[in-house]
Amino acid sequence: MIVELISVGTELLLGNIVNTNAAYLAEKCATLGFSCYHQSVVGDNEERLIESIHAACDRADIVILSGGLGPTKDDLTKDAAAKAWNRELKFDQHSKELIEQYFNNRNMDITENNWKQAMVPGGCIVVDNENGTAPGIIMEENGKHLILLPGPPNELKPMFEGTVTAYLRELEPGTIYSQTVKICGISESQVETVVVDLMDEQSNPTLAPYAKMGEVHLRVTAKAESEKEAKKLVKPLVKELKVRFGENVYTTEENITLEKSVVDLLLANKLTVSTVESCTGGMLAARLINVPGVSEVYKSGHITYSNKAKRKILGIKKNVLAKNGAVSEVVAREMAKYAAAITKSDVTVSVTGIAGPDGGTPEKPVGLVYIGCSVCGKVTVKECHFNGNREKVRQSTVAAALVLMRKCILEYFSQVTFKD
C-alpha cells in the first residue's frame, strides 16, 4: 500500500522549524512496509490544504497529515479534512472530558477556544492524546484512509506508536518484520564500508543505515506472509552483522537506547555511578536519568563548570588547573578519580572540554573534549575532537561519554576488546 505525508504549518513554509515529523513518520511507515512516493508541506490555509488532501488521496491509499489540530484560528487541518471528504464536524463528549481532565490536572483555566479541539469529523475514529489536548483522527472511505495527527512531536510520536501503528498493521496483509542492529564507537562511513557488499546484494531482507549522534543503526527489514517467515529472513543477516561488528553492537532490541544499555550494564554488574561535568553541564546526567529505574545505580552528579567549582567540589589543586588548563587529560583524569572518592561510586565519568563559540585557542580549539571514566579505580581518558556548534559539540560529547563508559565497564568486567 502507498502512504503519503502532508505536513501542515506556515512555520514549516517559512523555515522556522525543521520538519522532523516527516522524517519520523517516513521512517516508521517504511518499517511498517508501506511505500512512500511523495511528501508535501502546506501552510495553514484551508483551500490549499483541501487541494493537497485531494491530490494525495488520488495518489495514495493512506494519507497522514500532521499539525494544525490545536486550539487556535490557524489550526485548520480538521476543517479541511472534513470538507475534503464532505463530512460535518461534530462535538465529541469523550474528547471534551479528556481536555477538561488535562486542564484540571494542571490546575489551569480552560479558555473557550479549547473546545474546538473536541469537534471531530462525523464517522471518524478518535485517537486519544495522552500528552496534549488535540485528539488524533482516523477517517475511512472507499478504501482510502486519512489520518490526522497533532504537530508537537511529543504528542505525535506516542500517538503514532500506539493506536495508529496498530491500525496501520491491520491494513497491510503481508508482514514486515525489522530488527535494528545498533552500533556505537564507529563512524557511519566506516560502518558502510564494512557492509557495502551486504547492502548491494540484499533485496529481501533489505539493509538500511541510519546515522545517529555517536551511533549508527543498521535496520534489517524483511517482508513475508507471516511474521515467522519474515523473522526467518531477518535472522541470518542480523547474525552476520553481529559477527562483523562484534562488541561495537550494543543491542539488537528496538527499545534499548545507548544510555539504557549503559544503565543495564551497571545493573548487571551491581555498580553505582556518578557524573562530573564541565562543558556538558548536566546533559550526560540528564541522559542517564532519562532511563526509568536509574535510581538503582545513579548516586549523584556534580556540575563543575567553573575552575572554582572544580577546586571546591572535587578538590582539584589550583596549580594542577593552572599548569594543565581545565581542558586537559590530567584534569579529566583527576575529575573522574576525585569524584569516585567523594561519591564512593564504582563508576564515575568526567567531562571537560571547549564547547565554543568562544574559549578556543590554536593549541586547544573549540571542539576539544577530554572524557574520563573510572571503573573501580582504573581510570581511562579519551581525547575527542568534535565539529559543529556549541549544542552539537555538547551532544557529541555526551554520546562519546556513554560509549566510553560502556567500553570501560566491558573491558574491566568481561575482558572483551574493541576494534577502534
Place this chain on the structure above:
Amino acid sequence: MIVELISVGTELLLGNIVNTNAAYLAEKCATLGFSCYHQSVVGDNEERLIESIHAACDRADIVILSGGLGPTKDDLTKDAAAKAWNRELKFDQHSKELIEQYFNNRNMDITENNWKQAMVPGGCIVVDNENGTAPGIIMEENGKHLILLPGPPNELKPMFEGTVTAYLRELEPGTIYSQTVKICGISESQVETVVVDLMDEQSNPTLAPYAKMGEVHLRVTAKAESEKEAKKLVKPLVKELKVRFGENVYTTEENITLEKSVVDLLLANKLTVSTVESCTGGMLAARLINVPGVSEVYKSGHITYSNKAKRKILGIKKNVLAKNGAVSEVVAREMAKYAAAITKSDVTVSVTGIAGPDGGTPEKPVGLVYIGCSVCGKVTVKECHFNGNREKVRQSTVAAALVLMRKCILEYFSQVTFKD
C-alpha cells in the same frame, strides 16, 4: 512572487535523513520576500520528478529543486528538468574543466560517471560549485524560473548565498521583515484569547502564534518596498503586543532564548546561580549552560537524584524527607535554601518531582513537580502538574523552572508583578 521547493531523494522519503535543506531554503526565500505555499519531496524517479516539476511550475513563479545532481545513476534531477521543459542536455566545457580541477586539486582519479555532471540543459545559466563537482543550474522560460541545486548542505548553502541570491534579488523588489514577541508563563490558548482581535484584523503585518515548550512566540511579519517601510509596519503591532502581555514578554530579539533571557537577567543584576536537581537530573543546568558566557554567573550544579544524595550533599534531614516525602513543597524549599548556603550563590533553583513512568501514587501522581527558587534568601516554591511521558514531564519542568527564576528575580529586583 511565489516560490516552491522540491527536495529530491529517496533517503528523504524513507526518513533516513531530516530535510534541513528545505528549512534553510524556506527561511532564505521568506527573507528575500518571496511567498511559499508548497514544499514537496519526491524520490529518485524521473516520471514523478517531471510531474512534480510541472505541478510546481503551474503554481509558482520560481521552483527550486535540491538534490539529485550527482554522478550516480540515481541522480535524475537534471534529466527530469530538461525533459519537463523540452530541452536537450548539452556538454558544458567550463563545467568539465571545473570538475577536472576539483579532482586534480585533491589528487583523486576521476571516474567516468563524473562527466555526467558536465551535461547541462540547453540555454541554462550554469552556477559554479566551489565545494563539489555538480554545478547548479538556472533555467528561464515564459516568466518561470527553475533552479537546480546540489543536495549536500555544504554545497547548496554557499551556492544559494552567492549566485542564486543575487539572481533572486533581481526578481523580487519587495522586502519581508519579521519580528518575534516571545512570551512565557501563559499557555498558547490564553495568548490567543488576548490577541484574537489583532489576528483577525491584520493582513500586513500578519500575526502568527508558535507554541514552544513553556512559551509562546508571536511572529509579526510585514511586506513592503523597503526594509525601512516593512519595519515601520511591524513596529506598532509589536508595541501593542508588549503592552498586552507586559512582563510576560521576555524578549523581541530573534537570537534570545528563554534561558539566555534568564542568564542576561542574572548578569544585569550581577547575580550568581546554582542548581539542584532531582527528577530533571541535570537538564536545567544543561539548558542554562547552553548559553555562551554563562560561566560569568553559573557557580555549580548538583544532581541529588536519590534521597541519600539529598541528605549527604545538601544536608536535608532524614525525618524531613520521611515526613514530607522527597517530592514535596517542604523539600523543594529546603533544597533551594541549603543549596544557597552551600554554594553561596545569590540565586538557587531546586527541582523535585515524579517524572514517571513509575513512582506515582494517588496523592502524588506522575507529573507532580515542585520547583523552588531562592533569590537572596527569599524562597518561592511552585507546585506544577505536567502531563506526558518521562521526557515531556522533565522538559516541561525545565521550562517552568526558567520561567519561575525569571519571575522571582524580576519581582525581587524590579518590583514588577505578573498576571498569571
